[in-house]
Amino acid sequence: MLPSLTSLELAACKLPTIPDHLSQVNLTSLASLDLGGNLLNSIPLWLFNLTGLVQLNLGVNSIHGPIHDAFDQMTSLVYLDLYDNNINTSIPKSLCNMSNLAYLNLGYNHLEGSIPSEIGHLAQLTKLILSGNNLKGSVPSSLGKVKKLQILYISNNMLTGVLSELHFEKLKELKKLTIYNNDLALNFSSSWIPPFQLRYIDMAYMKIGPRFPTWLQNQRELEELNLRGTGISDTIPNWFRLNCCNITTLDLSFNSISGNPLLFRQINHGPPRGMLLNNNKFEGSFASFPPDILELDLSGNLLKGNVPIPDVDTTTTVAMQFLTLNDNRLTGTIPKELCKMNRLETLDLSNNQLSGRLPSCLGNWRNLRELNLAKNSLSGQIPGSLGDLENLVILHMDRNKFIGNLGLISQNLKSLQFLDLGENDLEDFIPAWIGEKLLDLEFLRLESNNFQGGISYKLCQLTKLQVLNLAGNHLTGSIPYCFNNFSMMLNDAPRGLIFTRSPTARTLSNFFKGRELEFTSNLVFLKSISLSNNKLVGEIPEEIMDLAGLQNLNLSKNHLSGRIPDRIGNLKHLESLDLSINQLFGGIPPSLSAINSLSYLNVSYNNLSGRIPPGNQLQTLTDPSIYQGNGGLCGKPLLKNCPGDNTPASFYDTGHHESDHFTWFYAGIGPGFAIGLVGVLSVLHFKKSWRYAYFKFVENAHSSCVMIALKASQLRRGISTD
Known part of the structure; x- marks a missing residue:
């Protein structure tokens, strides 16, 4: 109104x-x-x-x-x-x-x-x-x-x-x-x-190739161009290198573009620019890149030579925030000139052929959130200046040749959620400050180093932890009884990882279901504890059975004793369980057969005994080797009967069938022969006429055999003489 x-x-x-x-x-x-x-x-x-x-x-x-x-x-x-x-x-x-x-x-x-x-x-x-x-x-x-x-x-x-x-x-x-x-x-x-005259073009995942589109030659006002995954298998033409000065965001990733990747020259007073050229076939090397590039992604190419550095002088400010050069063939050391990039938030140099020590100036990267140096041949001690990176969230330094101890380098990394130092030559006790200071840690992997001593109870303060991998070290002592403090493992609810510029930052290697697997997009769902191949003793703590969201539990190749906890069936989301090569004794708990998600099991080479529990899930695990080395175990799928069983415990038996009749047949042969023989001898003993007749028959048969043998011998000699 x-x-x-x-x-x-x-x-x-x-x-x-x-x-x-x-x-x-x-x-x-x-x-x-x-x-x-x-x-x-x-x-x-x-x-x-x-x-x-x-x-x-x-x-x-x-x-x-x-x-x-x-x-x-x-x-x-x-x-x-x-x-x-x-x-x-x-x-x-x-x-x-x-x-x-x-x-x-x-x-x-x-x-x-x-x-x-x-x-x-x-x-x-x-x-x-x-x-x-x-x-x-x-x-x-x-x-x-x-x-x-x-x-x-x-x-x-x-x-x-x-x-x-x-x-x-x-x-x-x-x-x-x-x-x-x-x-x-x-x-x-x-x-x-x-x-x-377009300013913005996004044609990702269309069918444009194999040639680079020539109609772009006319577009002089382009600011953003996305030709991601468009089937281009060409080199970048020279006219594009000259005409692309206004482009602030260029995405040519996931094609088969070859040649030299350096496209841009520095533009005075221009805005910072981004170049996404990853997953192509760019090759060769280049020494430097313009300092006005905000993001440079050349991962997944065929680049050689040294790591390129920004082309700067003493008065130039480097705009770079995201640099990803992983999965190439880069060699040499990490240049100290990269330390001038003090705005850097992501640096990924993983899966190259880099060697030498880390520059001690890496503490200059105060804004750094992701650092990935995995899968190289970097060596020496980890610089203490690493501890100055207070904003660091993801740290990958696995699969290198780092030595020495951790000291106090990571105590200030209070924002760290992802720490992977696996497969190096680090020697240390597992520092207690990891549990005291890194309270946001979700993924901790120290696998395959030379860590020794006991597992600190301080680790139990990491309530957000969903992956703990300490396998392949020299750890001693018992497993802490406070692992049920890992509240993220109490259920199967996923925790969202932070957004990362580099896909390799969301990758974690973990031994799962009997083999090494790389977890990427599904990493957010993984809940795992791996303590295998150490020298741990004592019993498996009952408190671990509270971690109902756990998917992988690997305690193999230790010196654990005692019984498998009866409450192991509480781990209702368990997919992989490996307790092999320990000193566990007693029976396999019946509750294990109630874990419907279990698809990998190994309890071999322990001192287990008793009947293998029946159940629908365990019946799908038909490989007898998962139980071998336990002389006291019996029942399906082993061929060894349990006491009170009337038939051999063949895993495929479903009831009485033809094999049962053969069993009784062979069982009756011995007694039947004995009874028959006694009957014949009794008749011969008491019946005189039958006895004479029987021995007369044997004597005649023997004489006939002797005559045949003599004739055959004479015949052979005659043939020889002739």
Whole structure:
């Protein structure tokens, strides 16, 4: 009842609904209505009577069902936003009759069907957003007639077919184009000159290659270009190196591009830039890169030579925040010039052929959050300046040749969540300060070093820990009884890892189900304790049985004694259990057969005895070797019977069958022969005539055999004489 009201904004007010029917609506002057960011599940019908509306925002609600045909009555509408709802029908052709419409956003709904060819009738349209739906079919060529179109977003759909020059015929005003994540291909002639000058292009995972697209030669205003995974197997042409000066973000990753990767020269007074060139076939070496590059990713290529350094003088500030050069063939040492990059947040040099000591100046990287130097041949002691990196969250230094002890280098790394120093030559007691200072630690791997002494009870203060791997050391003493303080292992709820620029920072090697596995995207779900191949003694603590979320428990190759805890069945999410090569005795607890997720088991070479528990899950583990070396065990799948069993314990027996009859047959042969022999001898003893006849028969048979032998001998001599 406010006829003079021209603008009404009720965005983000948590409105659950607006009445569909009102007795009287007198909003004749209303031109702008904003109901975005609420909880609406339908569009009130009276709204379609507001034919004077110019702007309508219903985005980010829960509106479901079709787009109402009554929209074509709102002929004054210039701006229509239905972004991020639950609309699940096709785009109605009636929308294409709104001749004044300049902005149409239907992105991130559940739209089906195809883009109507009538879309070309929207002559005033400047922005069209259809991304994030289920649209299929081809893109209508009539889009090329929408002369005023500046923004076209149709990414993340299921569109198919070919985009030709006809689709862009009259789009002189086009500035932003995103068509990634569709099954589309480009078919432009090599001589085609586009009518537009784009600033933003995202064509990731389209079919563009194998040649580098020549139509880009005309695009002099490009600021962002994404050709990720587009099938290009070409070198980067010289014209692109000259024309790309304005590009601030370039993504050419996951192609097969070869040649030298250094594209950019320094631009004076230009913004910092990002270059994502990873997973290609770039080769050769380059000594330096411009200091105005914000992010450089050349991982997964064929680069050789030394680690490149920023091209700086004493007055230049290095903009670099993210440098990833992992998975190449780089050699030499880590240059101390990298320490000048004091804004660095991510440094990944893993899986190269680097050697030598770490520069002592690495403490200059005060903003560093991720450091990955794994899988190299780096040596020497870890510099104490590492402890100055107070913002460090992820530290990978595994699979190198580091020596010495940890000292106090990591006491200040209070933000650390991921620490992997495995497979080095470190010698130390496991420091108590790891449990006292690194309280945010989630993943701790010290596997295959020379750590000795006992496992400190201070580690039990790491309540966020979900992976503990101390395998392959010289640890002694007993397993602490406080492992049930690892509260993240009490259930199977995943904990979200921090966002990382480098995918290798989310990688962890762990011995699981009898083999070494690399965990990457599934690392967030892993809950594991590995203490194998040490010199631990004592019993398996009952408290470990409280860790119901544990997936992997490996205590093999120690000197553990006592019984397997009866409550082991509490580990209901356990997938891998290895207790082999210890001194455990007693029976296998029946509760073990109740762990439905168990797919790997090894209790071999202990002193276990008694019947192997029956159960559906254990019956799937048919390899007898998982129980070998335990002379007292019996029952399936072993061939050894348990006391009281009437039949051999063959794992495949399901009841009495033919093999049972053969068992009784062989068991009766001996007694039957003995009884028969006694009967014959008794008759011969008491029946004189039978006795004479029997011995006469034997004597005649013997005489016949002697005569045959003599004849045969004479015959052989005669043949020899002749």
